[in-house]
Amino acid sequence: MSNATDRAATGVADYADAVARFRLADFDRLFAGSLETGLNVCVACCDRHVAGGGIALEWEGQDGRRATFTFAEMKDQSARVANLLAAQGVRPGDVVAGMLPRTPELLATILGTWRAGAVYQPLFTAFGPKAIEHRLKMSAAKLVVTDNANRAKLDDVAGCPAVAVVTRPGESVRPGDLDVRAETAAASATFAPVLRKADDLFLMMSTSGTTGLPKGVPVPLKALPAFYSYLRDAVGLRPEDKFWNIADPGWAYGLYYAVTGPLLLGHATTFYEGPFTAESTYSIIKRHGITNLAGAPTAYRLLIAAGPEAAAGVKGQLRAVSSAGEPLNPEVIRWFAEHLAAPIFDHYGQTELGMVVNNHHRLRHVVHPGSAGMPMPGFRVAVLDDESRELGPNVPGVLAVDLNNSPLMWFSGYWQQETPAIAGGYYRTGDTVELEPDGSISFVGRADDVITSSGYRIGPFDVESALIEHPAVIEAAVIGKPDPERTEIVKAYVVLAKDVQGNEQLAEDLRQYVKKRLSAHAYPREIEFLEQLPKTPSGKLQRFVLRKRETSPDKDAAA
Numbered sequence: 001m002s003n004a005t006d007r008a009a010t011g012v013a014d015y016a017d018a019v020a021r022f023r024l025a026d027f028d029r030l031f032a033g034s035l036e037t038g039l040n041v042c043v044a045c046c047d048r049h050v051a052g053g054g055i056a057l058e059w060e061g062q063d064g065r066r067a068t069f070t071f072a073e074m075k076d077q078s079a080r081v082a083n084l085l086a087a088q089g090v091r092p093g094d095v096v097a098g099m100l101p102r103t104p105e106l107l108a109t110i111l112g113t114w115r116a117g118a119v120y121q122p123l124f125t126a127f128g129p130k131a132i133e134h135r136l137k138m139s140a141a142k143l144v145v146t147d148n149a150n151r152a153k154l155d156d157v158a159g160c161p162a163v164a165v166v167t168r169p170g171e172s173v174r175p176g177d178l179d180v181r182a183e184t185a186a187a188s189a190t191f192a193p194v195l196r197k198a199d200d201l202f203l204m205m206s207t208s209g210t211t212g213l214p215k216g217v218p219v220p221l222k223a224l225p226a227f228y229s230y231l232r233d234a235v236g237l238r239p240e241d242k243f244w245n246i247a248d249p250g251w252a253y254g255l256y257y258a259v260t261g262p263l264l265l266g267h268a269t270t271f272y273e274g275p276f277t278a279e280s281t282y283s284i285i286k287r288h289g290i291t292n293l294a295g296a297p298t299a300y301r302l303l304i305a306a307g308p309e310a311a312a313g314v315k316g317q318l319r320a321v322s323s324a325g326e327p328l329n330p331e332v333i334r335w336f337a338e339h340l341a342a343p344i345f346d347h348y349g350q351t352e353l354g355m356v357v358n359n360h361h362r363l364r365h366v367v368h369p370g371s372a373g374m375p376m377p378g379f380r381v382a383v384l385d386d387e388s389r390e391l392g393p394n395v396p397g398v399l400a401v402d403l404n405n406s407p408l409m410w411f412s413g414y415w416q417q418e419t420p421a422i423a424g425g426y427y428r429t430g431d432t433v434e435l436e437p438d439g440s441i442s443f444v445g446r447a448d449d450v451i452t453s454s455g456y457r458i459g460p461f462d463v464e465s466a467l468i469e470h471p472a473v474i475e476a477a478v479i480g481k482p483d484p485e486r487t488e489i490v491k492a493y494v495v496l497a498k499d500v501q502g503n504e505q506l507a508e509d510l511r512q513y514v515k516k517r518l519s520a521h522a523y524p525r526e527i528e529f530l531e532q533l534p535k536t537p538s539g540k541l542q543r544f545v546l547r548k549r550e551t552s553p554d555k556d557a558a559a
């Protein structure tokens with residue numbers, strides 16, 4: 001526990017009261033600087049907590065080694081990284097990309113980037129060269145910080161910027177690469193934090209759409225109050241909690257809420273470097289004394305699949321559990337109550353928004369199983385019809401943020417792209433929902449072809465583009481197929497080149513091809529070979545026909 005954890009994070013409050021009392025100006029006091037006149041994100045997340053003497057990071061490696069890092073140690077490391085970046089010509093506003101597992105060096109890289117006034121861009125370690133290349137080109141990153149396990153992927157990235165490598169004991173770096181360990185050891189532990197303002201960027205994210213490659217989501221400093229609020233009000237983080245967000249900081253939920261949010265509150269975060277298994281997850285909850293847990297429903301469903309015996313060792317230990325990335329099934333809620341004695345609450349958000357509709361752990365309001373909850377204080381949301389008219393209860397429509405009445409809203413458009421989702425005073429999320437009579441929001445489905453699998457948002461176009469680069473493939477269509485464990489799995493329908501025979505060996509080759517080139521998490525788990533794909537007379541792919549085919553009891557008749 002950090003002594004510096006903000007007192008504001010304690011105690012239960014009334015939801016309606018929190019909405020009525022919301023004031024954006026209150027956050028300046030918390031961040032040791034003003035969004036209007038200048039603050040530094042590393043100071044807000046780290047330096048200002050040094051005096052409290054608390055822990056910033058509890059880390060466990062794949063080999064079971066454990067270490068803790070204080071805010072003072074992370075401040076020191078952030079300054080060394082900032083000096084390294086400045087020596088490489090990184091200036092305030094430049095982008096630094098990080099492709100690292102959940103290590104202390106990842107946290108130092110993020111904090112150091114912010115200390116230098118630069119913008120951190122996450123690259124998920126499961127990405128292949130195609131996904132990396134697109135993102136680096138989009139952001140014009142000046143430097144990529146990675147490790148030797150991921151270094152080779154950059155060889156196939158056209159226009160790759162300079163590379164800095166974090167070595168493990170006994171490793172060296174290639175000629176021409178920067179040795180982060182050696183450089184930071186030699187660098188000064190002093191670096192004056194660069195002040196930035198509300199509209200300056202500190203993160204460059206990406207998100208997948210339906211029709212094109214992933215879009216850049218620029219995150220300005222004015223998102224900090226929203227990230228802080230989520231940890232305080234929805235996750236309900238208390239000073240005495242031991243907090244673990246399982247999500248990888250290569251994605252929004254992990255970067256916003258396993259890194260930025262807890263550190264803003266002066267609270268320690270937990271990184272476990274190893275791959276997800278139910279066994280390792282229960283073991284970490286037990287050994288680290290975790291009391292407040294966050295993650296995606298797929299992770300929770302995998303915990304459930306391990307059975308009640310596996311859960312018995314931590315029953316009663318979790319005070320609050322938060323779920324994000326895909327809707328939470330009522331069955332998971334019941335199981336967690338029975339076998340873990342833990343309240344698990346559903347939260348809704350997007351990379352473009354952060355979390356905005358939540359069943360709050362700290363704020364008192366009615367919680368319905370199957371509902372995403374109430375708008376977080378600082379956001380007003382509405383359910384819209386096709387003409388952007390606000391709909392009343394129990395009518396499905398698109399969830400939208402009311403831009404003129406949402407002081408916490410920070411997203412103002414995709415990076416260097418048109419953003420038709422922002423129009424007429426609303427941001428339309430693309431998710432279909434229903435308003436309940438008490439003001440809570442229930443999720444109905446996605447209004448477009450974006451796939452939600454294991455909490456990841458996957459663009460079908462991205463996977464289709466990777467598939468058609470394979471010499472055996474002429475055309476491909478990709479949809480989300482309902483799946484009890486992962487919500488949806490990626491399913492590809494493939495039209496093969498003349499004289500190529502579709503069989504299981506080729507399907508496996510295609511799976512591996514997409515895994516290596518695009519990403520280890522976004523490959524088609526199921527592949528079906530077709531003679532032709534359903535299209536409109538003008539030649540536009542009709543993915544909905546394929547989706548219907550998947551859910552129809554008589555698949556072939558529906559095709």
Ligand SMILES: CC(=O)SCCNC(=O)CCNC(=O)[C@H](O)C(C)(C)COP(=O)(O)OP(=O)(O)OC[C@H]1O[C@@H](n2cnc3c(N)ncnc32)[C@H](O)[C@@H]1OP(=O)(O)O
Pocket residue numbers: 124125126127246247248251252253254275276296297298299300324325326349350351354355454455456457520521522
């Ligand atoms: C605001 C927002 O909502 S942002 C989005 C929030 N969503 C998230 O953060 C995603 C949440 N999901 C997860 O964390 C994970 O899917 C979990 C923990 C639920 C389940 O983890 P896993 O069972 O390992 O599956 P995951 O979907 O991550 O991995 C898929 C594949 O990619 C591989 N993979 C994952 N990460 C990596 C990596 N870093 N390097 C190489 N391969 C990887 C896995 O081994 C797996 O391969 P397999 O299908 O051959 O077994």
